[in-house]
Amino acid sequence: MIAFSKEFTSRCQKEDQKAQKELFEKLYAPMYRVCFRYIGRQAEAEDCLMKAFMKIFQKLETFEWQNEHSLFFWIRKIMVNEALMELRRNNLLLVVQSENLPEEVEDSNTIDQLSAEELFGLITKLPDGYRTVFNLYVVEGYSHQEIARMLSISESTSKSQLLKARGRLKLMVEKMNNVYGSYAG
Known part of the structure; x- marks a missing residue:
C-alpha cells in the first residue's frame, strides 16, 4: 500500500501534471496487478487500467483526503469497478454452474x-466467475x-x-506439488 500526503493529493487535484505523472508511475504496477487479477489477460488488463486512470484523473477533484492511504484505496476501488465493468462488457462475468471439486478445502494448508x-x-488461471468472486471476497x-x-x-451463488x-x-x-515433487526425487 502506497501512502500519499495531503499536499501531494492536492497537487494532483489541481491538475499538476508532474504530480499526476508521479501518481500514475507509482500506482501503475500495483493497479495493473489488480486489473490483471480480475481480467486475467494482459492486453485487456492494460486497457482496463488506462480506462480507470482516465476516470480517476477526471474525478480526482471529487476525492476527499482522509489519511495517507485513502487515495490509494479510492483508486483501487475504481480499478476493481472498472475491471468488473470490463468483464460485463465482454460478457465474461459468467458463473460456473457445476464442477466436481473437493467439498472441504479449509483444512488444507497447501495454499498457505x-x-x-x-x-x-494460480488465481489468474481460475475461470472468470470463480476468479471474480475469489478476488472480491x-x-x-x-x-x-x-x-x-x-x-x-x-x-x-457468491458463496458457491x-x-x-x-x-x-x-x-x-x-497438481503443482505432484509435478514439482516428481522432479525432486
Whole structure:
C-alpha cells in the first residue's frame, strides 16, 4: 500500500501534471496487478487500467483526503469497478454452474505454503466467475451480500463460486506439488 500526503493529493487535484505523472508511475504496477487479477489477460488488463486512470484523473477533484492511504484505496476501488465493468462488457462475468471439486478445502494448508507470486499466478488461471468472486471476497474483503449486489447474483451463488474457486485452487496446488515433487526425487 502506497501512502500519499495531503499536499501531494492536492497537487494532483489541481491538475499538476508532474504530480499526476508521479501518481500514475507509482500506482501503475500495483493497479495493473489488480486489473490483471480480475481480467486475467494482459492486453485487456492494460486497457482496463488506462480506462480507470482516465476516470480517476477526471474525478480526482471529487476525492476527499482522509489519511495517507485513502487515495490509494479510492483508486483501487475504481480499478476493481472498472475491471468488473470490463468483464460485463465482454460478457465474461459468467458463473460456473457445476464442477466436481473437493467439498472441504479449509483444512488444507497447501495454499498457505505458496508464495504470493505463485498464488497470484494460480488465481489468474481460475475461470472468470470463480476468479471474480475469489478476488472480491478474499482479496478485497467484500461480504457475500455486497458481492451479490455488485455482480447481480444471489448470495448463495457468491458463496458457491468462492467454494468452487477454493476447490479449484486446491486441485491446482496439488497438481503443482505432484509435478514439482516428481522432479525432486
